[in-house]
Amino acid sequence: MPQQRRAQATRRAIVIAAAEEFDRVGYDATPLSAILRRSGVTKGAFYFHFASKESLAAALIQLQNRRWPTLRQRWLGRGLDPLSVAIGMVDEATRLIEEDVVLRAGTSLARHRIADEVVERRSGVDWETLLADLLRRSAERGLLRSGVEPAEVARVVHAAMIGARTLGSERRGGPGAAARTSEVWRVTLRGVASAEWLSSHQLPGAVR
Amino acid sequence: MPQQRRAQATRRAIVIAAAEEFDRVGYDATPLSAILRRSGVTKGAFYFHFASKESLAAALIQLQNRRWPTLRQRWLGRGLDPLSVAIGMVDEATRLIEEDVVLRAGTSLARHRIADEVVERRSGVDWETLLADLLRRSAERGLLRSGVEPAEVARVVHAAMIGARTLGSERRGGPGAAARTSEVWRVTLRGVASAEWLSSHQLPGAVR
Incomplete structure (x- = not known):
């Protein structure tokens, strides 16, 4: 046709x-x-x-909403430990957002239009809840240092993801969003992951 | 008059x-x-x-631009170690932005209008450069763990500051921007500050 x-x-x-x-x-x-x-x-x-610019925005939000559950399922199905899943998932999402303008615009609209009734925000993935869940499971398996509060780490990593995206596109000459997100893991995991986990896993790569 | x-x-x-x-x-x-x-x-x-909405925005940007050098000077003049200065300065700035709508709007305008010619952005404080400088001085004084890259930590803390501000105002029911920024320090410093520094200093308070 x-x-x-x-x-x-x-x-x-x-x-x-x-x-x-x-x-x-x-x-x-x-x-x-x-x-x-x-x-x-x-x-x-x-x-x-x-019908309008609003309905086009809603379509962009839905396009990105549909991507994340697939990404999550794929990472959860790889048989990795929950800390590696959290790192891999966040890194891949950030790279996709950095590379794909449709995904980037949709994610930005979804974040800024939270109060709007045009679109059901809940249909996407709540990164903070997802990270908190993976980190809690990491703690249960002894992959985190004692005294680390999984929900707190989830909030910090989530905030740093958001900020890395903002700064990665704003600050010219500096590292992009994906490279900044790898740094977030490198810096936070030093004090969060257990010595055993750190010695047996490769941390996300250095700034490209 | x-x-x-x-x-x-x-x-x-x-x-x-x-x-x-x-x-x-x-x-x-x-x-x-x-x-x-x-x-x-x-x-x-x-x-x-x-003269216009633009010139009003420029005035708001200038109002916040004027606040940060004063804050910086006050913290640098307190005779604290550079790591404590970085923490105290960031925490106070985040609290001021959370509490004062004029400062909050001005900071947000300054961030989003980087490409604009209306206002000289450089008149404010470049947090990333300032943090990198304080962290480098901290490393020189042995306040950081060996192997820690000061510029990298500065970028991560800066990204997390920006994200904490965004999420603190967006996510209802969760911690606000200032509480989230304290968490950023607590989580990152565990793997960044030396054991001696950590044992002799109080980390920013738990989520209120």
């Missing part, structure tokens, strides 16, 4: 153009006209696919 | 109303009309003080 394929290509062009504009100047500062210009799509074609 | 005092009060009302609106919905999503409504100031009075 070439007509259907053409419609899909148009929709995809709109989604990518919107993601690029939102990523560049933010959702609020992006007029519909900028999305039309960048995608080369007419207003009529746009409204065939999306 | 009651007239001059009245003018100052009007200017202050505009600044606070703008900070509250920017903090609530963001700079781009705040129309001038919302600032006028919240401050109870007429359009004419507004334009007596500010």
